[in-house]
Amino acid sequence: MSEAGVIHDIGYQRYDGPRLGRFAMQQALYVHGLRAAYGLGRSAKAKIFPWLVFxxxxxxxxxxxxxxxxxxxxxxxxxQFADQMSFLIIFFVAIVAPQLVSRDLRSGTLPLYFSRPLRAADYVAAKFAALASAIWLLLGVPQFIMFLGAAFTTKTGFKGVWNEVLDLVPGWGYSLLWAVMFAGIGLLIASFTGKQAFAAGGIVAVFLMTAPIVGVLASLPSTTANSLAGLASPMTLIAGINQWISGDEGTGLDLGRFGPVYAIEAVCLIASCLLLLLARYRKVASL
Structure with a gap:
């Protein structure tokens, strides 16, 4: 005697709407990540630190x-505003980056993400863009306030306002470099653990422990070592690029003829972080 299966209709309604595809998933992940970076849509406790820094x-x-x-x-x-706020940016990244990726590892939601047509590259791109945007807003909005204060009190009329615009745009570009660099490094470190405390500690350690290396190299008798000292830390690396492009010597670095080396390392470092992130999540997606 064969057993027959029975299908019960319990009233679930099928989805008949449009299938939006991978781009819509990326956009949703990006918006969710940007909101989560500032604690929007989460508890009041999650809003305290990012808004305190902001x-x-x-x-x-x-x-x-x-x-x-x-x-x-x-x-x-x-x-110079970004340089002066560097430690606040470090702690912001240390708190936000684990919230964007470590929570997904700990809660086990990644297999659910990758069961859809979402690829590892889509996930990495959305999270990276969300954190980079959050960092850029952290710097760009205060810079715009500085611009408003200068523009409305200028004594040279439109010419003065235009000169401020010409100063602000490179400042925003410099902030974008900070955002891209710190987002790549922070997400890469956070992607290796589901524990947010460990991820935050690792991010702070990487940024702060590289700073003394710069001091050691800068104190060596070799002129070449002094010029390349800034390559040892992400903060001085970015400051070195600014000095090379703008000629601002307020960073205290002596680049010599090695200015292009700073730009090359920055590009390689950002690209390496993204490639390692992609390899990391491709491995997770294949599990």
């Missing part, structure tokens, strides 16, 4: 704008 940077920008508008003194330029 508030401090806004306060600094307001003070800089107020001082310039009242006594005409420039405390620091748009590009």
């Amino acid at each position: 508030g401090i940077m806004l306060l600094v920008a307001v003070i800089v704008a107020a001082v310039r508008s009242t006594i005409g003194e420039v405390i620091f330029t748009y590009t």
